[in-house]
Amino acid sequence: MVAFKEKLIAKALTASDEILAPYLGKVDKYDAEFIRIKLTPFSNSIKSTILEHAFNKENHVERNRYILQTTKELSELLPKKVAHMFFAAEHDIELKAKECSEHCRNIKINPEPVRYHFAINNRKKGETIRLESNEGVNAKITPKYTESKRNNSPKCVNGFRYHQTEMNTEFAIENDEALFIYKQLSAYANSFGLVAPKTSEKQNTLTGAIKRLIDNRWWLRRFRKLVTQANEKAAIMFNLVNSKRQIYASTITTKNRISQRLRNDELLSSHFIINDAGQRYSLKEISDLNVSNPKIRKDELICRARGFEDLAKDLGHEALFITVTCPSKYHRAFAKSGAANPKWQGLMPDEANEYLNNQWKKARAEFKRQSIEPYGFRVVEPQHDGTPHWHMLFFIKDEKLDSLKRIIRHYALEIDGDEKGAAENRCDFKKIDPNEGSATGYILKYIIKNIDGEGLDEDLFGNDSVLVAQRIDAWASCWCIRQFQQIGGASVSVWRELRRIRTMFSGQENTLIEQVRHAADNSDWKAYTQLMGGITTPSKNRPIKLHYDVNVNTVTGECLQSYYDGELIMKIKGLLFNSKTYITRLFTWKLEKIST
Known part of the structure; x- marks a missing residue:
């Protein structure tokens, strides 16, 4: 395994040298070292793009300034403490997660050094820090408050305020200690740009929040998401994700997702479950029997869509296929040329999907006020540059059809609805005639395209459907986007x-x-x-x-x-x-x- 990793590193260094070498030969040794240092953390595709733009500048000053500014903007996609982890391998992310969890575990085991530094940094002017009793330098550190302040000041433990007399119990002391540890661990997590687990009476306990922060699995999940999204944001910033280059998702994100799936399969195959009757199966066998299996997932979605369609026919309801897209400020590139969209405002796919969700919430609220009850399915898929758009197959009473269309159109065009092409392209309705085709057939290709691509030839841009499905899976995983949702009906x-x-x-x-x-x-x-x-x-x-x-x-x-x-x-x-x-x-x- 070590030898295999060394080969990968050597291969990566060789590829990097092939990218840099033609450019480094054109500059002096000082500029060459500057370029090498600044571009080392990034992928080869981003290095190529930066170098191509940089060496088109008028002089070496403008070139170096461009490299400096661009790499600074990229580094800011990750918090400062993990900026070096751009395009980090899975092994490196695991090591960082382990390091952070061990740091938190040490604070949990022995908080006194942290308590001392906390007291030093937060002491008031003229206040002295003393050790309790004469237990030595490792004794508990406490600020020297006046007797009246110590007796009368209320304290807050896990969201509840207690008077000093109520705190003089073993339970209160333990909670006070736990609260201090939780605050320190939370601050440590925040320094990495992570949101620490929140505590409440109904959900996460204080002890549970601390347990999460000392668990390397908690850190690993969040570092993976942080690095993966930073990589993808960088690719989108440089307009690498579009119909002419790397469609739907960047190549590095797609490769990482494929590797993750292979690791998951290996893990499932190496673990077994056994019951009290002696039956024994691998987790991979169990996974292949439920909706984790793409074929079963696809068949179930089609079955449910067909069931809704048959029910709609019996009830005399109309079928409507709807497509809703985002305003132009969410789109990075033009579909036909792949050229950068000048109206793009730096918004990412997760923000675009949040916009669509918010507009959908407004539409649903209006449906409820007007007693409109559509049923069917919603499919989220990426456009060529990774910007999500929604396809919805709805069945609805005929007398409610126009009201539903009016509401959806209103909220689809509520923001930037007056921009050029918005009325024609941002919201599209197709009333399905059962004599001309099946309603399920309209959504069928979107279900297949977004799961495994089996049975389809090519997408709109001529790409193989199976490879497209891999990229869409990587896109959905990266941005944490739910692809399919049932609207209405039974559980x-x-x-x-x-x-x-x-x-x-x-x-x-x-x-x-x-x-x-x-x-x-x-x-x-x-x-x-x-x-x-x-x-x-x-x-x-x-x-x-x-x-x-x-x-x-x-x-x-x-x-x-x-x-x-x-x-x-x-x-x-x-x-x-x-x-x-x-x-x-x-x-x-x-x-x-x-x-x-």
Whole structure:
């Protein structure tokens, strides 16, 4: 493994030299060293772009100033303390996460050195710092306050204020200590541009927040996201992501996502679960049997879309296909030429998707006020430069159709709706005639394109559909964008739970729960939706709901608790119908790792 990594490093250095060498030969040794230092942290594609622009400047002063300014702007995409991690390998990110978690763990174990520096830095003018008793230099450090201040000042612990007399308990002292540690660890996390876990009575406890901050997995997830998005932002800034260069997502982000998937597969294949009946499966086998499998995920989405369409035909509802795009200030490049868009304001895909979400929230609120109840699906996909746009397949009552279109158009054009081309391109409606084609067929290609690309030829720009699907997957992962969402209808979680039951409910042949189970088992989304109360019934009024219960260790009899906060873990155990519980998960499973 070490030898393999050394080969990769050597290959990267050679490739970097090939990029830099033609340019370094044109400058003196001082400028060459300056260029090498400034460009080292960045990918070869970004190095090439910077050098190409820099060496087109009039003189060496303008050239060096451009390199300095550009690399400074790129470095600011990451917080100062991790600016050196641009395009860092997974191994380097893991090492940094481990280093930070160990630092936090040391503060948790022994906070006194930090407490001393905190007291020194926050002391008031004329105030002295003393050690409690004569325990030596490692004793607890406390500021020397006056007796009246010490007795009368209230303290705040985990959001609650206590008087001094109430703090003189072992419990209060422990919470005071924990609060100090939490504040120090939070400040440390903030110094890396990370948001520390928030505490509250209902969710994260103070102890749970500290546990997160001393766990390298917490740091690793956030550093991965930070570095991945910084890499992608850099590629977008240099207009590398467009129809003419690296479509949908940058090549380096796509490669990293493929590598991540391979690591995940390797991890799943090396871990097994075994139940109390002796059945043993690898996590990879289990993963291939649920919606983590692209084929199953795709088939389920198509099945549900087809079910909605069949239901709409029976109810006499209209089908409408809608496409909504962002204002031009969110678009980095033009689609036909790939040239930079002068109206772009530096906004990134996650900000563009947040804009679309906000406009959709406004539209939904107006739907509710006017009793408009569409149902169907929403698909989010990237345009050529990574800017998201939404496709929606909705079914709606005929008399509500015009109102729905008017509301969606209003909010789609609410911001910058007067810019050139907005009325024609930002919001598009297609009323689907069932005599000319299937409504599901309209959304089918978007579902396939955004999952695995199997069965499609090429995209709009002539790219292979399978490679396109890989890039779209990398894009969605990088920006944390939810690609598919069901609008209206019954719960898909109950549907999946019912499909776990392969045999008829004993003695309940004609009951509702058996009819619903039969519909789910036969992939009949239309019948399932009707039996579950139709399209508009609120979830709380549906006849069948999920049943949750505590997870119990069958060996010790203990209730399992969450790792961080120590709360009881509630897991799906079955279904609830007519106040009766139907257990669908009969076995208790434990995880084991394959021996190496």
